[in-house]
Amino acid sequence: MALTTSDICKIIAAVILxxxxxxxxxxxxxxxxxxxxxxxxxxxxxIGK
Known part of the structure; x- marks a missing residue:
């Protein structure tokens, strides 16, 4: 299954936030x-560490 541009954007968004x-x-x-x-x-x- 090929990745689409929207899939790549979702992956990047999930990693960042x-x-x-x-x-x-x-x-x-x-x-x-x-x-x-x-x-x-x-x-x-x-954050506390």
């Missing part, structure tokens, strides 16, 4: 809320 990648793929659903919560749980402890 994971909730943005989820939003582009799934839209504004509970998946986005879960991803934002998990991202915060990963980033906040990382």
């Amino acid at each position: 994971p909730p943005l990648g989820v939003f582009l793929e799934r839209g504004c659903t509970c998946d986005l809320a879960i991803n934002i919560a998990l991202t915060c749980l990963g980033f906040i402890p990382g």
Whole structure:
């Protein structure tokens, strides 16, 4: 399966800001809320070190 330009943009967005990648793929659903919560749980402890 070949990658399209939109797939490459989604991959880059997901690496830079994971909730943005989820939003582009799934839209504004509970998946986005879960991803934002998990991202915060990963980033906040990382900032404290």
